[in-house]
Amino acid sequence: MDPTCKVAIVLGAAKGSGFRAAEELLKAGVVRVVLADFPCPECYNATEKLCDKYGSEKAVLIAGDFHDPKMYMNLFEESIARFQKVDILFNNLDNYNDNSWVEEVNCNIKNTVRSTLLTHYFMNKKRNKDSRGSVVINCAISYSLDTMPPMPIYCSTKSAIIGFSRSIGDVMHYERTGVRVVALCPGITKEEAFSSSEYSVQLENSWGLDMEKLNVKEPQSDSSIARAVVHLVRYAPSGSVWVLDNDNLFYAEIPHRSLYNKRGNFVQPICKPPVLVPRPQRRRSSSDARSYVCVSKLHLYRVKGKNKKRSSRK
Ligand SMILES: NC(=O)c1ccc[n+]([C@@H]2O[C@H](COP(=O)([O-])OP(=O)(O)OC[C@H]3O[C@@H](n4cnc5c(N)ncnc54)[C@H](O)[C@@H]3O)[C@@H](O)[C@H]2O)c1
Numbered sequence: 001m002d003p004t005c006k007v008a009i010v011l012g013a014a015k016g017s018g019f020r021a022a023e024e025l026l027k028a029g030v031v032r033v034v035l036a037d038f039p040c041p042e043c044y045n046a047t048e049k050l051c052d053k054y055g056s057e058k059a060v061l062i063a064g065d066f067h068d069p070k071m072y073m074n075l076f077e078e079s080i081a082r083f084q085k086v087d088i089l090f091n092n093l094d095n096y097n098d099n100s101w102v103e104e105v106n107c108n109i110k111n112t113v114r115s116t117l118l119t120h121y122f123m124n125k126k127r128n129k130d131s132r133g134s135v136v137i138n139c140a141i142s143y144s145l146d147t148m149p150p151m152p153i154y155c156s157t158k159s160a161i162i163g164f165s166r167s168i169g170d171v172m173h174y175e176r177t178g179v180r181v182v183a184l185c186p187g188i189t190k191e192e193a194f195s196s197s198e199y200s201v202q203l204e205n206s207w208g209l210d211m212e213k214l215n216v217k218e219p220q221s222d223s224s225i226a227r228a229v230v231h232l233v234r235y236a237p238s239g240s241v242w243v244l245d246n247d248n249l250f251y252a253e254i255p256h257r258s259l260y261n262k263r264g265n266f267v268q269p270i271c272k273p274p275v276l277v278p279r280p281q282r283r284r285s286s287s288d289a290r291s292y293v294c295v296s297k298l299h300l301y302r303v304k305g306k307n308k309k310r311s312s313r314k
C-alpha cells in the first residue's frame, strides 16, 4: 500500500518507537496521524511537535487509558468522524512487567486482539472503498520467536501476538475483510532495556536478567522500527512475520508443522522414554543472521542493511 493520503493510528505514540513511527508515516505521505496514549506531557508534546513540523492538524491526539475497551470504540469512531476513514493501525502499546503479569497479559494480548478485531469493522474493504485495503502492524519482539527465560510471561504475551497475527492475517480473513495483519518483532531497541532498574520487572528478582548473554553491543534505534513500519505498510503480505535485528529487517518464514513428520525426525513412541536429540546451540551474536537461521529454523533474508545478499537456509 502506498502510504500517500492514508490515515494512520499509532497506539502508544507518546514517545520512542511509536512517536518515531508516527513521524515516519507522515514523511511517507500519510495525510493524518492519530496519536493514542495515556494523557501525559509527552503525548501533548509529541502532537505539537508533529504539527509544527508537518503542518497544523496533521497529527491529532486521542488520549486515555487504552485498557478500557470503550477507548477503542472512541478511537475509531472519532478518527472516522474527523477523517472519514482509517487505513493503517500500528499497535505499539507495551507493558513490560512480569511482576504484575495480569496487567501485562491484559495490555499486550487483550488490547492487541481487541483493536485488531475492531479493524474488521472499522477498516474493512466495504468501508474503505476508495483504498486498496488497510493494514494492521502488531508489535512483538524478536525473542518471542525464541525464548526469554528472564521474562517468561512477557515473552508469552509477545508470542501470542505472533500466533494471533498469523492466524487473523490468514487469507481466509484477508479475503473477507481486506485488512492485512502483520507482526513486527524488533530486537533490543533502546538503552533503558539494559539498565539495572529493569530487575524490578521480573517475577523473581533472583533470576537475574542474564543481560550479558544478550550480547548486544548497541541497541538499534527507534527510527529503525519506524522505517520498518513504513516498509511493512508498503509491502508486507497479510499474516507475515518480520524480525528487526541490529537495524536489519528480515522476513521470517516459520516452518509448517507438517515438517516434523519428515524422515530424519524421530517418531516418539507414546508411553516409552523419549528419543532425545541434543538441543541446538544458542546463537552467540544477535546480529549474526546466519546462526539465527540455524537455531530458530527460520528462513530469513535481509531486506535492508549492510549485507544485501539473500541468506536462506533450512
Ligand atoms: N524497547 C525495546 O527494546 C523493544 C524491543 C523489542 C520490541 N519492542 C516493542 O516495541 C513496542 C514499543 O516498545 P517501547 O519500548 O517503545 O515501549 P514504550 O513503553 O516506550 O511505549 C509504549 C507506549 O504505550 C503506552 N501505553 C501502555 N499502556 C497504555 C495504556 N493502557 N493506555 C495508553 N497508553 C499506554 C505507554 O504510555 C508508552 O508510551 C512494544 O510492543 C515492544 O514490545 C521494544
Ligand SMILES: CC[C@@H](O)/C=C/C=C\C[C@@H](O)/C=C/C=C/C=C\[C@@H](O)CCCC(=O)O
Residues within 6 Å of the ligand: 094, 096, 141, 143, 147, 148, 149, 150, 151, 188, 192, 193, 198, 209, 210, 213, 214, 215, 282, 283, 284, 285, 286
Ligand atoms: C523495555 C522494552 C521492552 O519492550 C523490551 C525489552 C526487551 C528485552 C530486554 C531484556 O529484558 C530481555 C531479556 C531477554 C533474554 C533472553 C535470553 C537470554 O537469557 C539469552 C539470550 C542469548 C541469545 O540468544 O542472544
